Amino acid sequence: MGTDGYDMKALTFNGADLLLNEIPLPDRRPGDVLIQVHYAGICNTDHEILRGYMPGFTGVPGHEFVGWIREADNDRLVGSRATAEINIGCESDSCAWCISGMQRHCPNRAVLGIQGRDGVMAQYVAVPERNVVPIPDSIPDNQAIFIEPLAAACEILEQISVGKEQTVLVLGDGKLAQLIARVLGTHAGRDQVVVCGKHSAKKALFPRDLVTVVDLETCTSDSTRFDIVVEATGSPSGLDMAVTKVRPRGCVVLKSTCAASAGFNPAPLVVNEITCVGSRCGRFAEALDFLVSTGLDLSPLISAIRPLDQGREAFALSAQPDVMKVVLDCSG
C-alpha cells in the first residue's frame, strides 16, 4: 500500500516485460503535484523502451497524458485539467540549461517514463508543479493527449526557419509525421509542403488542404530535391532516403531515434554540404497555442482507447501496421 494507505493500478516495465500491477501511489515530493491520469498515449518511444532503447529504465512507462490535479501545494490548482512537461531538470544554480529554461537538455534531468522517473501509465503520477501545463476548457482530452508529440513537431520551427520560397518534404506517415505535416503545412501551406508515406490508410489521414501527399514510388522515382527534408519514418532507411531527396546545402531534420541502416554512408552529407538537425522535444506552450489557434481536430489520429487494465493488449495493437495513436484510459 502507498504512503496514503492506497495502492493504484499501473503498467510497469521490469527491464524485460510489461506488467499490470498494483503499486503504491507515487510519493509527492516537495513542490510536486499529484495528477489523476485520464488518458495516457502510447508513443513509439514507449515501444523502444520496451525493446531496450533506454537501457536501465524500469518502472512505469508513458509520458503523453492528460488528467486532473488532485493534490498540490497551491490549492487553486486542485481540480484543474492539466498535462506536464516531461523533462525534469536538476534545477541546480550551476546548471546553465536549467537556468535558461532548457531543462530538456539538463545533463542530470529525469524524464517522465523514460529516464529516472515513473511515467504516466498509471492511475496517478506525481510531477513538479513547475512542469504543469493547464489545459484550457476549449481543448478536450482527446486533443490534449497530443500536446507532447505536437510540441516535438513544433520544435522544428524553433530550430530552423522555413521561408516563403522553401520546399519541404516530410518522410513518414506515422503519428509524429502526421503532426509534423499539420504544423509545417499550417506554417507554409500545401504548395511548399509535400508528405510522402507508404501506408494508404495512414496517408488518407493527412489534411489535403494543408499538405500535398505523394506515395513512396512517385517520390523515389522523381528527381525533385527539397530545401528541407524531415525524416520521421521511424525506419533505418529513412535517413538514406532523406539524403537523396535534399538539395545540396539543404537541411535534413532528424526525428527518428532508430539506428541508421547498416551501410549508412555519410559521404553525400559532406559532398553536398547538407546540414542535419537532430530534433526532439519542444515547449508545450507552442503546442497548446497551435491547438487553440488552428482548432484542428486531431482525434482522427486516435485509433483506439483502451482501459489501463488492457495495457499489454493496447501495446500489441499499437504496434500493428496502420494503427495510429492508441490511448489508455487510466480513469477506470
Next chain:
Amino acid sequence: MGTDGYDMKALTFNGADLLLNEIPLPDRRPGDVLIQVHYAGICNTDHEILRGYMPGFTGVPGHEFVGWIREADNDRLVGSRATAEINIGCESDSCAWCISGMQRHCPNRAVLGIQGRDGVMAQYVAVPERNVVPIPDSIPDNQAIFIEPLAAACEILEQISVGKEQTVLVLGDGKLAQLIARVLGTHAGRDQVVVCGKHSAKKALFPRDLVTVVDLETCTSDSTRFDIVVEATGSPSGLDMAVTKVRPRGCVVLKSTCAASAGFNPAPLVVNEITCVGSRCGRFAEALDFLVSTGLDLSPLISAIRPLDQGREAFALSAQPDVMKVVLDCSG
C-alpha cells in the same frame, strides 16, 4: 601524340590501377588555359578514388596543384603562376548554382581529377580561365600547393560562426585537420580551440601558439563537451566520437567522407538535438587571403617531394602512418 604534336607524362587511373603513361597533351577547349604543372599534392580523396570511392572515375587524378600558365586566350596570363578552382560548373543560364557563383554544387559539374575531367598529376592540365587563381609573388609554390585543402578548411567559417565564447574540438591530426586547426586557431585562439590526435609525430606539427593539443586518451576520458566538434579524422569511428564530445544543441562539422562505423546510431543526434554540418570545398580566395595575411609557413606539413615518374611510390609513401603531404614534382 597530342594535338600539338606532343605527348606528356601523366599518372592515369584505369579503374583498377594507377599507371605512369605518356598521353596526349590535354585539349585546350574554348575559354581554357593550359597550365604546366609544377607541384601536385596527394590528398586523401585521391586515395579514396583509387579505392573506388568515386566509382566511374578514370583518367588523370589529382586536384591540388600549382604551375605556370603556358597558353591562354588572354595573353597577359601567359607565364604567370597559378592554381585553379577544381569545380567546373555547367554555366547554363538555367543553373541557379552557377549563376550564384556556387559552381561547386552545380549538379552537372565536372571536378578536376575527381569527376568527368582529367586532373593535375601530369605535366600539363587544361582548366577554364574563370577557374584560374593567380598566385602572388609572396607565396612560394610549397605554400600555394595547400590552397585547395586550405579553402576546404576555411569553408567551415563560411558555414558556421564561431563566437568568442564558444569552444571547438578538432578531431584528427592528418593533413586536413592540421589546416583546420590553423584556420580555427587563427580565428579563435588556443583558449577556445582544442585539437585531439593520436599520432605523436603528427601532433607535434600543430602550432602550440594557435591551438591546445590533447591526446586521444585524455580527450576520451575527459567529460568536457564542446560547442563545436570538427570531425576530420578520416576514420569511421570519428563520427561516433564527435557525437560523444559535443554538447547538447551543439554542432558537429563533418569533413571525412569515409563511411560511418557499421553500428552508427543517430539517436544521440536526435536526443541531444545536435546539428551536423557537412563541409567540403571552399573558395580559393579565402585561402589565399589566409596565407597572405597570416604568413604561416605550411611547408613543415610536406613530408616529401617526389618526381612524377615516382608517382606510384609516392602514393604508397603517402598512405604510411605519420606521413603528411606528399607532393609530386611534375616539372621534370
